Amino acid sequence: MIIGVPREIKSHEYRVSTLPAGVEELTKRGYTVLVEHGAGVGSGYEDEMYTQAGATLVDEPAEVFAKADLVIKVKEPQPSETAMMRDGQVVFTYFHFAADLELSKQCLASGATCVAYETLVDKNGRLPLLTPMSEVAGRMAIQEGAKYLEKPMEGRGILLGGVPGVEPARVLILGGGVVGTQAAIVAAGMGAAVTIMDVNLDRLRYLDEVMPANVNTVYSDLHAIREHATTSDLVVGAVLIPGGRCPILIPRTLLADMLPGSVIIDVGVDQGGCVETTKPTTHENPIFIIDDVVHYCVANMPGGVPRTSTQALAHATQPYAIKLANAIASRGQDDLFRTDPAFKSALNMRAGKVTHEEVANALQADYAAVE
Numbered sequence: 583m584i585i586g587v588p589r590e591i592k593s594h595e596y597r598v599s600t601l602p603a604g605v606e607e608l609t610k611r612g613y614t615v616l617v618e619h620g621a622g623v624g625s626g627y628e629d630e631m632y633t634q635a636g637a638t639l640v641d642e643p644a645e646v647f648a649k650a651d652l653v654i655k656v657k658e659p660q661p662s663e664t665a666m667m668r669d670g671q672v673v674f675t676y677f678h679f680a681a682d683l684e685l686s687k688q689c690l691a692s693g694a695t696c697v698a699y700e701t702l703v704d705k706n707g708r709l710p711l712l713t714p715m716s717e718v719a720g721r722m723a724i725q726e727g728a729k730y731l732e733k734p735m736e737g738r739g740i741l742l743g744g745v746p747g748v749e750p751a752r753v754l755i756l757g758g759g760v761v762g763t764q765a766a767i768v769a770a771g772m773g774a775a776v777t778i779m780d781v782n783l784d785r786l787r788y789l790d791e792v793m794p795a796n797v798n799t800v801y802s803d804l805h806a807i808r809e810h811a812t813t814s815d816l817v818v819g820a821v822l823i824p825g826g827r828c829p830i831l832i833p834r835t836l837l838a839d840m841l842p843g844s845v846i847i848d849v850g851v852d853q854g855g856c857v858e859t860t861k862p863t864t865h866e867n868p869i870f871i872i873d874d875v876v877h878y879c880v881a882n883m884p885g886g887v888p889r890t891s892t893q894a895l896a897h898a899t900q901p902y903a904i905k906l907a908n909a910i911a912s913r914g915q916d917d918l919f920r921t922d923p924a925f926k927s928a929l930n931m932r933a934g935k936v937t938h939e940e941v942a943n944a945l946q947a948d949y950a951a952v953e
Contacts, residue, residue, distance in 0.1 A: 583612075583614070583907065583911040584614045584652075585614070585650060585653075586616045586618075586646035586649065586652070586653045587599055587616065587617045587637075587646070587655075588647070588663070589618040589619070589620050589621040590621070590655065592658075594882070594885060594886070595624075595656065595657055596888035597624070597656045597884070597885055597891050597892045597895065598621045598624070598888075598892055598896075599654045599675070599895070599899070600903070601627065601900075602637075604903070605617065605636055608903075609636030611904070613907055615636065616637070616645065616649060616650060617632045617640070618639075618640055618642070619639050619641050625891075625892040627892075643662075644666060647668070651671065651672065651910055652671075652673075652906065653667075653672070653674070654899070654903055655674070655675035656676065656895065657676055657885075658675065658676055658678055658682065659675070664688035664692055667689065667692035667694040668692060669692070669694065670695070671694045671695065672694070672695040672697060672910060673689075673694050673697065674906060676698065676699045676852070678852040679825075679941045679944070680826050680827045680853055680854065681853050681854040681944075686947075689931055690931055690936070693934050695933070697925065697929055698825075698929075699711035699712060699899065700712045700852075701825045701927055701930060701940070702924050702925070702927055702928035703923070703927040703928075709760075710898055711895075712822075715891065715894070715895060716759070716764070717760060717764050718887060718890060719884055720760060720761035720763065720765040721767075722884070723818045723849055723883070724742070724765050724816075726847055726868075726880075726883075727753070727816040728772065728816075730869060730876050731815060731816060736869070736871060736876050738842070738843035738844060740815050742769065742772045742774045742816070744773060750774045751774045751775070752774070752775045752777070752816070753765075753774045753776045753814065753816045753817075753818065754779070754810045754814040754816070754817045754818070755779065756802065756831055756856055757780060757822065758785045758786060758789050758820075759780075759785075761822070761849050761850075762780070763778075765818045765849075766778050766793060766797050767793075769816075770793065773796070774796070775796055776796060776798070777797075777798050777800055777810055777814070778798070778799050778800070779801070779810070780801075780802055786800075787799075808836060808839075811836060812836070812839045812840055812841070815841060815844050816844065816845050816846075817832070817846045817847070818846075818847045818849065819847065819848035819850050819857055820850065822850060824940060825930070825939075826941075826944050827853055827854040828855055828856045829856060830857070831857070832857040832858065833858045838873050840874075842874035844875055844876070846876065847878045851880070851881050852881055859872050859877060863877075863881070864880060865882070902925075902928075905918070905925075906925070919937075920952055920953060935948070935950035936948065936949055937949075937951070
């Protein structure tokens, strides 16, 4: 059985899906691992480290996709990659189908089995393969927000934590999950005045207990969002519906009432974002401005810190990758998808059908239950 690790080709994406240690774990189980030349360089892992771990280096992505039974990636396949995916091949990566109809069509047409990190739910109801990148993105949201609040970056010219005698920046975080929690920790640590909004009162009670005094919790409704968004210097979109599109919480009309030079960091851009004006940007061109409001909507934020992100992601995905490889090698992947709740939730597409209900709803496509 052959496992393929291609080099990521999305703009300014430096992560790699598998560490040399992960390759060693796979090869000692008897699997052949093809690693594309240069796949790990952006994260600090040279080709020699992969060959020493037992990988076979290949020069072209076409060879990876042509030979591999299981392809393990980081970001959603780009058009040149979906063209190489094939019927029966299993691709294990982030897909975020709900926000990308064209990608969805291409993957359905390929007939490949698409197993998505972002919808895999463990026995405790958590998202173990999304969580590490959500942690990174939540912390980065404040780091980037602080930078773009600077005047040379088109922001309000405000220091996030203020100084003695000058009030700190006001930070609004929409969503109290992993992203929102991590963003609040960093923003509070920098001295900002932080408000977290969520619709889950139990979650708000928990956050109210564990957060420092400069973090307030507020129930999220349209009136509260409007009140706080129009007086905040930095707004972080941290909303998630697993497999589905983010709800719009900040409509286009609200921007005109926000503070000139305020900054929006929409972490949920992969799932469409919770701001109506959100559109994906890149690390190369990260921002755009509408109604004097700076929008930062980089769709692969953790790619900006690839060393940290690669390690965090690979540590989380490795046990699942091994389990998936074992099932494919024994021709037991059908049973795995039917009987293992985690992989059942992660299966988004198979043989040209959408097998995840939230994804099907978002795409307005027919839903084919795994069974």
